[in-house]
Amino acid sequence: MAMLGRRPVRPSGPVTIHDVAKAAQVSLSTVSKALNGTGQLREETRDMVRRVAEELRFRPSEIARSLSGRQRRTIGLISSDHHGRFSLPVLEGIQDTLDAESISVFLCNAAGDPERERQHIHSLLANRVDGIIVTGTRATPRHPLNLEGEHLPVFYAFSRVVDPDYPCLLPDDRGGGQLAGEHLCRLGRSHVVHVTGPAHVEAVQHRRQGLEHALAEHGLALPPERVLTGSWSEAWGHEAVDRILAAWPSTDAIFCGNDQIARGVVDALRARGVRVPADIAVVGFDNWEIIAAATRPPLTTVDMNLHELGRQAGLQLLTMIDGGEVRGVQRLPCSLVVRESCGGQMSQNRG
Amino acid sequence: MAMLGRRPVRPSGPVTIHDVAKAAQVSLSTVSKALNGTGQLREETRDMVRRVAEELRFRPSEIARSLSGRQRRTIGLISSDHHGRFSLPVLEGIQDTLDAESISVFLCNAAGDPERERQHIHSLLANRVDGIIVTGTRATPRHPLNLEGEHLPVFYAFSRVVDPDYPCLLPDDRGGGQLAGEHLCRLGRSHVVHVTGPAHVEAVQHRRQGLEHALAEHGLALPPERVLTGSWSEAWGHEAVDRILAAWPSTDAIFCGNDQIARGVVDALRARGVRVPADIAVVGFDNWEIIAAATRPPLTTVDMNLHELGRQAGLQLLTMIDGGEVRGVQRLPCSLVVRESCGGQMSQNRG
Numbered sequence: 001m002a003m004l005g006r007r008p009v010r011p012s013g014p015v016t017i018h019d020v021a022k023a024a025q026v027s028l029s030t031v032s033k034a035l036n037g038t039g040q041l042r043e044e045t046r047d048m049v050r051r052v053a054e055e056l057r058f059r060p061s062e063i064a065r066s067l068s069g070r071q072r073r074t075i076g077l078i079s080s081d082h083h084g085r086f087s088l089p090v091l092e093g094i095q096d097t098l099d100a101e102s103i104s105v106f107l108c109n110a111a112g113d114p115e116r117e118r119q120h121i122h123s124l125l126a127n128r129v130d131g132i133i134v135t136g137t138r139a140t141p142r143h144p145l146n147l148e149g150e151h152l153p154v155f156y157a158f159s160r161v162v163d164p165d166y167p168c169l170l171p172d173d174r175g176g177g178q179l180a181g182e183h184l185c186r187l188g189r190s191h192v193v194h195v196t197g198p199a200h201v202e203a204v205q206h207r208r209q210g211l212e213h214a215l216a217e218h219g220l221a222l223p224p225e226r227v228l229t230g231s232w233s234e235a236w237g238h239e240a241v242d243r244i245l246a247a248w249p250s251t252d253a254i255f256c257g258n259d260q261i262a263r264g265v266v267d268a269l270r271a272r273g274v275r276v277p278a279d280i281a282v283v284g285f286d287n288w289e290i291i292a293a294a295t296r297p298p299l300t301t302v303d304m305n306l307h308e309l310g311r312q313a314g315l316q317l318l319t320m321i322d323g324g325e326v327r328g329v330q331r332l333p334c335s336l337v338v339r340e341s342c343g344g345q346m347s348q349n350r351g
Numbered sequence: 352m353a354m355l356g357r358r359p360v361r362p363s364g365p366v367t368i369h370d371v372a373k374a375a376q377v378s379l380s381t382v383s384k385a386l387n388g389t390g391q392l393r394e395e396t397r398d399m400v401r402r403v404a405e406e407l408r409f410r411p412s413e414i415a416r417s418l419s420g421r422q423r424r425t426i427g428l429i430s431s432d433h434h435g436r437f438s439l440p441v442l443e444g445i446q447d448t449l450d451a452e453s454i455s456v457f458l459c460n461a462a463g464d465p466e467r468e469r470q471h472i473h474s475l476l477a478n479r480v481d482g483i484i485v486t487g488t489r490a491t492p493r494h495p496l497n498l499e500g501e502h503l504p505v506f507y508a509f510s511r512v513v514d515p516d517y518p519c520l521l522p523d524d525r526g527g528g529q530l531a532g533e534h535l536c537r538l539g540r541s542h543v544v545h546v547t548g549p550a551h552v553e554a555v556q557h558r559r560q561g562l563e564h565a566l567a568e569h570g571l572a573l574p575p576e577r578v579l580t581g582s583w584s585e586a587w588g589h590e591a592v593d594r595i596l597a598a599w600p601s602t603d604a605i606f607c608g609n610d611q612i613a614r615g616v617v618d619a620l621r622a623r624g625v626r627v628p629a630d631i632a633v634v635g636f637d638n639w640e641i642i643a644a645a646t647r648p649p650l651t652t653v654d655m656n657l658h659e660l661g662r663q664a665g666l667q668l669l670t671m672i673d674g675g676e677v678r679g680v681q682r683l684p685c686s687l688v689v690r691e692s693c694g695g696q697m698s699q700n701r702g
Contacts, residue, residue: 027499029476074478077458085641088439095460099467104474107428107458109446116450123455125380127425148378234645260645267618290436294585294611 017058024052074104075317076124078145080112080136080159085288086306087135090158093310094133101318103130112136118146125150131321133313134159138170139201153320157313158306160202160329167326169313171304173203176334177210180255180283180302183336185218187344189253189281194222195240195265196257199229204257207285211255232257237264245272252280253342259284259291259301266295266341277343287337297340304334368409375403425455426668427475429496431463431487431510436639437657438486441509444661445484452669454481463487469497476501482672484664485510489521490552504671508664509657511553511680518677520664522655524554527685528561531606531634531653534687536569538695540604540632545573546591546616547608550580555608558636562606583608588615596623603631604693610635610642610652617646617692628694638688648691655685 021031026049033041034049075098079087098105106129108120124132131153134145141160156168184192194211197204212222228243230236237256241264244251256262262284266276276282276297284292284301292299309332316326372382377400384392385400426449430438449456457480459471475483482504485496492511507519535543545562548555563573579594581587588607592615595602607613613635617627627633627648635643635652643650660683667677 027476027501028473029479029499029501032477092460092462095458099460099470102470102474104478105458107446107456109443109450111443119450119453122379123453125378126383127455148380150378150380260641264645290611294615 020049020053020056020058023056024049073101073321074106074127074129075321076106076108076120076127076129076132078108078110078117078120078124078132078134078136080110080117080134080142086137086158089306090135090310090313093307093312094135094157094314095310096307097311097314097318103318121145121147125152131155131317133157133317135310135313138203153317155313155317155320155326157310164329165327167316167320168329169309169316170329170331171203171306171309172331172333173206173304174210174213175331176285176302176304177207177212177255178214179210179334179336180207180285181211181214182217183300183338183342184253184255184281184283185214185220187281187342189342190218190220191248191251192220192222192226192253192255193244193248193251194227194255194257195237195244195261196227196229197232197261204229207257230261232260234260234264234267237261237266238268241265241268241272245274253282254280255283257285259286259288259295259299262299262301262341263291263295266297266299270296277341281342283342292337292339295341300339300342301337302334303337305332308332371400371404371407371409374407375400424452424672425457425478425480426672427457427459427471427478427480427483429459429461429468429471429475429483429485429487431461431468431485431493437488437509440657441486441661441664444658444663445486445508445665446661447658448662448665448669454669472496472498476503482506482668484508484668486661486664489554504668506664506668506671506677508661515680516678518667518671519680520660520667521680521682522554522657522660523682523684524557524655525561525564526682527636527653527655528558528563528606529565530561530685530687531558531636532562532565533568534651534689534693535604535606535632535634536565536571538632538693541569541571542599542602543571543573543577543604543606544595544599544602545578545606545608546588546595546612547578547580548583548612555580558608581612583611585611585615585618588612588617589619592616592619592623596625604633605631606634608636610637610639610646610650613650613652613692614642614646617648617650621647628692632693634693643688643690646692651690651693652688653685654688656683659683 017028017031021028024031030041031049034046035053077094095105106124106127110117110120132145133155135157136159138158138160141162144161144163144166145154156166158170160170161168192215194208196207208227215222228240230240254265256265262282266282269276269280274280284299287301287303292301312332320326368379368382372379375382381392382400385397386404428445446456457475457478461468461471483496484506486508487510489509489511492513495512495514495517496505507517509521511521512519543566545559547558559578566573579591581591605616607616613633617633620627620631625631633650635650638652638654643652663683671677
């Protein structure tokens with residue numbers, strides 16, 4: 001080995017494992033193996049690395065902190081989402097936080113299966129993770145993780161728990177509905193219909209309440225019959241347009257509970273010769289770019305900021321791991337993304 | 352503690368940590384802590400568990416195999432995909448395989464950033480994973496992972512490597528294009544146009560070759576001018592329809608490079624009064640359910656079987672970890688999902 005005779009220069013600051021690796025011209029992992037006496041290494045490599053570490057006065061105990069899996073912080077991430085459209089940005093946000101702190105992530109996809117979730121929890125406890133984040137669909141509240149009596153910080157991101165005391169971050173759907181309503185009112189629309197998802201879903205109720213609140217502030221009512229609940233689909237948007245045009249021809253705005261419904265609504269209105277936004281303005285929810293931007297015209301829609309939600313969930317779990325107390329349901333504000341489906345201010349003689 | 356005086360019954364087979372946990376009426380993790388002398392436990396709990404383990408003649412060395420993070424197999428999963436539409440089903444497939452083997456997964460999202468990927472590799476090596484799966488977009492081939500001289504099995508799933516010797520599983524796009532072409536020929540369509548993504552993309556080239564091959568087998572040619580390349584978007588589908596109707600009014604089938612293009616094509620044809628499938632049959636690619644099923648009429652499309660691709664990638668990595676040799680690019684067959692956009696067999700007097 002050519003570098004055997006080389007005399008390492010001791011760096012001025014505290015010696016790190018990186019300094020040893022650099023001086024010995026080997027990888028971090030080789031240094032770790034050599035000093036921990038683990039893994040497969042040639043005898044001469046092991047000796048060389050140890051000599052270099054000694055000459056640099058590197059304290060092997062530092063390895064534990066800097067490299068060992070036991071000392072390194074790890075967290076478990078249990079996802080219970082099947083198709084993951086919402087959980088992906090949440091996951092990415094969580095990972096941005098954890099990457100910045102060099103925390104490793106054990107990923108477990110329980111896909112909503114309780115038995116699989118139980119096995120994952122076993123595995124995470126066996127791997128002695130420092131905390132767990134649960135993500136998933138939030139349509140129906142879930143039971144808290146059963147940690148079998150262990151005490152471990154658990155944070156719920158975009159996942160509701162039956163007991164509202166558990167630390168949990170959700171989008172502020174009520175605020176999101178309010179943003180949509182305020183936008184429509186500001187543009188002079190006054191005959192608003194709401195086409196949304198299944199009535200029992202909490203997010204559906206909250207978005208509706210937000211819309212109602214915004215309209216009320218502008219002296220407008222949202223009669224219950226003008227809230228049409230159905231499935232989260234384009235097909236439901238088409239069907240709803242038939243009903244709306246028949247029942248309330250003076251409708252000048254439709255706020256949709258998600259972008260798929262909005263896409264169906266816009267397509268159906270166009271097919272019937274109704275101009276969007278000139279005749280009827282449309283607002284969606286989700287800012288699912290691939291749908292919202294491809295709609296003709298592109299959808300003005302509410303964004304739940306799921307990436308930021310994930311980032312903040314990561315930070316909150318870290319707070320809990322550090323002994324901080326985090327409790328109860330928190331709500332992250334939504335944003336309004338303005339595209340073309342609402343147009344500009346309406347002229348005074350309309351509505 | 353009520354169970355202190357209880358006499359555990361020794362099970363007939365080899366004693367597992369589960370037997371100890373059951374007999375002591377504590378969690379697996381408590382048994383592990385008690386026998387390993389780690390974690391925080393009350394003295395009496397620790398003593399009780401040790402007594403139960405002794406009475407059952409449980410060999411503490413078995414804990415290492417069954418519970419310790421060091422002995423347990425772990426693999427690293429490096430994803431370099433930003434928005435993840437394709438990587439999600441691949442990830443889920445990988446996890447199905449690994450779950451079945453009780454292997455833990457370290458998830459790393461490098462998001463295509465080489466520096467971030469380098470840090471993740473450091474972290475995975477430090478955590479002594481048994482192997483790594485790389486997933487990501489495959490539009491441009493990537494460099495192999497730089498393992499800094501370590502020897503570790505690495506498998507590339509839905510991710511191309513510049514050197515074709517590296518073990519890699521990709522969809523059989525050529526076969527997928529052929530399935531689409533054969534379906535259209537079998538239905539009696541003979542004037543086929545191909546509207547697809549960017550010309551430099553390997554998948555675009557392969558899908559086209561597959562289509563060409565299928566048409567040739569039915570004595571039909573695919574002149575280069577009838578292959579329109581553009582972006583992977585609905586907007587491109589709309590634009591392409593304008594060109595197709597102007598240039599080749601006898602067109603009776605359009606095979607699209609993805610479902611978004613197909614969605615744009617179908618919408619544009621409808622807007623121009625062209626009936627799908629009666630006048631023109633349309634086939635998509637991806638079977639992206641949320642688009643394909645919502646199109647009017649629903650899209651017949653090619654499915655890359657990404658979940659199965661992930662499952663097989665997991666199995667192949669396990670083969671490599673067990674010392675088996677896996678090399679080179681393998682291709683997983685696609686399937687055709689028949690919905691309504693191609694209709695049934697055409698009558699003889701057409702085309």
